[in-house]
Amino acid sequence: xxxxxxxxxxxxxxxxxNPESSELGKKIVSRSIEMIDxxxxxxxxxxxxxxxxxxxxxxxxxxxxxxxMLLVYLICWYWxxxxxxxxxxxxxxxxxxxxxxxxxxxxxxxxxxxxxFSYVNxxxxxxxxxxxxxxxxxxxxxxxxxxxxxxxxxxxxVQRVSNMVKEINADFDCPQMLISTVIEGAHQxxxxxxxxPSLTNVQEGKDTIVQFYNNLVFKVIN
Amino acid sequence: xxxxxxxxxxxxxxxxxNPESSELGKKIVSRSIEMIDxxxxxxxxxxxxxxxxxxxxxxxxxxxxxxxMLLVYLICWYWxxxxxxxxxxxxxxxxxxxxxxxxxxxxxxxxxxxxxFSYVNxxxxxxxxxxxxxxxxxxxxxxxxxxxxxxxxxxxxVQRVSNMVKEINADFDCPQMLISTVIEGAHQxxxxxxxxPSLTNVQEGKDTIVQFYNNLVFKVIN
DNA sequence: TATTTTTCAATAGTATTACTATTATATTTG
DNA sequence: CAAATATAATAGTAATACTATTGAAAAATA
Numbered sequence: 001x002x003x004x005x006x007x008x009x010x011x012x013x014x015x016x017x018n019p020e021s022s023e024l025g026k027k028i029v030s031r032s033i034e035m036i037d038x039x040x041x042x043x044x045x046x047x048x049x050x051x052x053x054x055x056x057x058x059x060x061x062x063x064x065x066x067x068x069m070l071l072v073y074l075i076c077w078y079w080x081x082x083x084x085x086x087x088x089x090x091x092x093x094x095x096x097x098x099x100x101x102x103x104x105x106x107x108x109x110x111x112x113x114x115x116x117f118s119y120v121n122x123x124x125x126x127x128x129x130x131x132x133x134x135x136x137x138x139x140x141x142x143x144x145x146x147x148x149x150x151x152x153x154x155x156x157x158v159q160r161v162s163n164m165v166k167e168i169n170a171d172f173d174c175p176q177m178l179i180s181t182v183i184e185g186a187h188q189x190x191x192x193x194x195x196x197p198s199l200t201n202v203q204e205g206k207d208t209i210v211q212f213y214n215n216l217v218f219k220v221i222n
Numbered sequence: 223x224x225x226x227x228x229x230x231x232x233x234x235x236x237x238x239x240n241p242e243s244s245e246l247g248k249k250i251v252s253r254s255i256e257m258i259d260x261x262x263x264x265x266x267x268x269x270x271x272x273x274x275x276x277x278x279x280x281x282x283x284x285x286x287x288x289x290x291m292l293l294v295y296l297i298c299w300y301w302x303x304x305x306x307x308x309x310x311x312x313x314x315x316x317x318x319x320x321x322x323x324x325x326x327x328x329x330x331x332x333x334x335x336x337x338x339f340s341y342v343n344x345x346x347x348x349x350x351x352x353x354x355x356x357x358x359x360x361x362x363x364x365x366x367x368x369x370x371x372x373x374x375x376x377x378x379x380v381q382r383v384s385n386m387v388k389e390i391n392a393d394f395d396c397p398q399m400l401i402s403t404v405i406e407g408a409h410q411x412x413x414x415x416x417x418x419p420s421l422t423n424v425q426e427g428k429d430t431i432v433q434f435y436n437n438l439v440f441k442v443i444n
Numbered sequence: 445t446a447t448t449t450t451t452c453a454a455t456a457g458t459a460t461t462a463c464t465a466t467t468a469t470a471t472t473t474g
Numbered sequence: 475c476a477a478a479t480a481t482a483a484t485a486g487t488a489a490t491a492c493t494a495t496t497g498a499a500a501a502a503t504a
Contacts, residue, residue: 017481024482040362045461059482061463134356140262142417155420174423174434180414181407181438188406189399195364198377201396212396216403219441239452246453267490281453283492 008080008120013148014073017063025063027053029077030119032070037124041071041132071136072150078129079153081122082106086160100164101214107161107179108186108213130187158183169221178220182213230302230342235370236295239285247285249275251299252341254292259346263293263354293358294372300351301375303344304328308382322386323436329383329401330408330435352409380405391443400442404435 012018019025031053036044046067050057064070086106093099111126137151145151162175172178189209193202202208234240241247253275258266268289272279286292308328315321333348359373367373384397394400411431415424424430 022481042361046463047461056483057462058464058484062482066462131360134360137418138353138356138413139264146418151418155418158421174430176421177411177423177430177434180421181403181411184410185403185407189403191360192402196359196368196373196377199380199398199402201399208396208399212399216438216442220438244452268492269490278454279491280455280493284452288491 006084008077008084010073010076010080011149011152014069014076014150015063016061016065019063019073024053024055024059026119027055028060028063028070029074030121033074033121033124033128036071036074036128036132041067041135068136068139071132072145074125074128075133075136076150076153077120078122078125078133079157081120083153083157083160086157090164096164096168097218100161100168100217103161103164104182104214104217105210107157107183108210109207110190110209130191133187165217165221172221175221178217182217186210186213228306230299230306232295232298232302233371233374236291236298236372237285238283238287241285241295246275246277246281248341249277250282250285250292251296252343255296255343255346255350258293258296258350258354263289263357290358290361293354294367296347296350297355297358298372298375299342300344300347300355301379303342305375305379305382308379312386318386318390319440322383322390322439325383325386326404326436326439327432329379329405330432331429332412332431352413355409387439387443394443397443400439404439408432408435 010018017025019029028049032044032049035049035052039048044067046060047057050060064073086103089102089106090099093102111122114121114123137145139145158176158179161179165172165175165178186209189200189202189212192199193209200208232240239247241251250271254266254271257271257274261270266289268282269279272282286295308325311324311328312321315324333344336343336345359367361367380398380401383401387394387397387400408431411422411424411434414421415431422430
């Protein structure tokens with residue numbers, strides 16, 4: 001049977017020319033994901049990317065205004081994809097608790113199967129989100145970029161899960177704070193477990209991070 | 223009465239020449255804190271810093287190998303200072319719960335009085351930690367830098383508070399995970415409350431962030 | 445005191461980076 | 475087939491992070 005074909009649509013402000021509109025555009029996205037993961041965001045340049053895909057540096061600027069904007073694009077793509085996963089995994093679950101628990105799992109687990117989209121490797125993209133995404137919003141331009149709506153998908157994901165929290169406990173005052181703590185915390189713990197292990201308590205085999213944050217959420221809201 | 227004079231000692235690996243050893247060195251540290259806060263880490267350069275303190279760019283390289291190393295130095299300074307605050311604020315507290323609560327407050331509150339050290343403004347430094355510190359360890363060199371001990375003070379702070387958790391509940395499996403989640407979460411929430419407020423639930427007047435994480439800690443460990 | 449050694453910081457650079465202006469080549473349209 | 479448009483390559487520029495070298499001041503030694 002054919003796989004369900006869905007399509008991630010990215011807001012026009014995030015690119016100069018839609019990378020989905022040409023083969024070169026898709027190559028830019030897919031190869032940039034691999035290269036940012038390999039080199040890190042600082043050492044990654046449009047020049048290197050151009051060389052690697054047999055194209056010119058300046059051609060890449062036709063698609064993305066800067067490497068910062070490319071990162072913002074990738075982040076937006078990731079959260080759009082997570083939002084789809086989230087909605088798909090939580091609709092038709094009757095129990096409010098099970099629903100929230102499924103949502104927390106989606107937000108905190110490691111992505112390890114590259115499943116749906118031809119030119120985007122979600123496994124690698126997940127690693128980029130963990131290691132590099134904070135660099136996108138920790139800049140002096142955050143306020144104007146936020147006004148332009150660059151982070152609205154991420155905020156919508158937080159809002160969706162916050163609503164699930166509110167359904168379980170309408171009196172709980174800080175659902176957004178809790179959910180954004182869980183998302184960012186899980187990413188950070190995954191990074192720490194690889195590079196600064198004494199800041200975590202990750203055990204072999206089971207996914208300690210998913211369990212820890214699932215437990216945390218339910219203890220805090222009750 | 224004279225103020226208690228204490229002294230933050232920074233490990234030698236973090237600088238080329240000890241900035242405390244000369245007036246220029248102290249000026250570099252104190253003015254760099256102001257400029258990183260004003261310009262952001264990306265736009266901050268040694269050239270601009272040199273111009274601002276009436277000195278040459280290359281003179282600054284005598285003290286710090288790179289702007290990255292200067293940031294690592296500042297982060298280390300900050301956590302050494304927090305460690306001092308932490309020990310000072312928690313010794314002689316009998317109740318284990320009160321002790322942990324005092325520690326969590328130290329870790330999550332906003333620094334708003336520049337109190338003890340002549341050439342370091344802790345209020346501004348706290349803002350730098352919140353906005354820029356993740357850029358120090360989200361690099362490809364993290365593993366070698368961690369081996370060299372660049373982050374050992376931070377890890378020691380986490381360990382100290384984790385021990386307090388263990389004293390209250392020896393069966394709790396993930397104290398480091400909890401405490402690093404709290405520290406990083408509180409910083410992130412403070413940043414969000416200023417720039418991406420829909421990810422938080424910060425209210426006027428009271429310090430919601432301190433309350434939230436204090437409540438979280440005790441709910442999770444019991 | 446004289447001389448050597450060391451410390452210190454300024455000058456003047458280089459290599460690299462992010463980004464842009466212009467030109468050449470396809471492709472589409474009338 | 476010609477004009478208009480889309481596309482990408484060439485060849486830049488300005489700024490940045492960092493370095494090599496030199497000259498002067500301070501300190502140590504004879």
